[in-house]
Amino acid sequence: MARKIGSHSEITGPRVRQAALTLFARHGYAAVSMRQIAAEVGVQAGALYNYTADKQALLFDLMQTHMKDLLVALDACSDTGNALRRLETFSRFHIRYHLDRPDLVFIAYMELRNLSDENFAAVEALRGRYEARLRDILTQGIDERAFSVPDVKVASMAIIAMLTGITTWYREEGRLSRAEVEEIYWQMVRKAVSA
């Protein structure tokens, strides 16, 4: 049999990535088959290979694109005031950005070990650049005598772990609004690094 209706190169590609994203987030990369992804898109398994070299490339594309977008978005909203102000901007940005993309965030943190060595290195480098932005802020805060942080590297990882953890429990229909969650976490971060 021929194609169903016509060609869909511009539309099927994004739908493949979207289906992979949803399924990887829900069941995990290793537990999802190419057939499941194809079924979600509404095509046969073979057709997927017009859009990705293989399953690994699908995962890598999702993670790399996410990390690059994250860095661009952070730089677009970063300001240049004092460290406390910059930390607040970073914290609120991180929470909002991650709550808006729970599936991407989940994959980016959970599927690192399913990347090939080469792909892992590329994603890890991008993660390092993101963390470095926070380390810069903490270092500035120490210079300004505004923060008291025993170890900048450890503190940056602790803060990111705390903030990212929100995505493991936050539900849109839950008790708290995004704004309330943002406020609660920002206050905890602020106090945790305070002098």
Added chain:
Amino acid sequence: MARKIGSHSEITGPRVRQAALTLFARHGYAAVSMRQIAAEVGVQAGALYNYTADKQALLFDLMQTHMKDLLVALDACSDTGNALRRLETFSRFHIRYHLDRPDLVFIAYMELRNLSDENFAAVEALRGRYEARLRDILTQGIDERAFSVPDVKVASMAIIAMLTGITTWYREEGRLSRAEVEEIYWQMVRKAVSA
């Protein structure tokens, strides 16, 4: 061919669980085959079924045992002083216990979605009981006017996420000793909830 040497019922069982633990932690439940586990133990795949009903039971046993042991260990070291003292005990216990069992912790946080519905509910209930211990401490601290926490439930999850995050980066041969890490994180927790 018959058995290699003799019967090993008392020794092979633990070795099967240990092999599953190591491999699940390194590659993920879904990515590990029963054949790989058998190879790690040094038996053929069929022999594993003398020790586990199936692959799912192997995962559930690891996670449930871990959560039960965690609760018992926590209760064994908990004290009854003021909230600040109790929070310090909890924080230091959590860090030590988790650094001593990185593979179990990793699995307990990463493989929840690979549990069957029934098994997930059982493990989740145990996790809830652990979190409740921390919520009790935070509530006491608010009553004592020692803590200022906008939301006890959120704060307990934030603290646990921050502390558990240590296992994703800590390396025995790294720059910081366990005692140093423990101290850094305890100070951050203390300040984060301070009045």
Added chain:
DNA sequence: GTCTATAAGAGGATAGAC
């Protein structure tokens, strides 16, 4: 660009010999 069909192999789990 998508289909059907299939290659080539790995997966979980079981049967029966020893």
Added chain:
DNA sequence: GTCTATCCTCTTATAGAC
């Protein structure tokens, strides 16, 4: 209790028709 052998299903990926 462990082995070998095997069943049956599912897997990724490719080939060729349309």
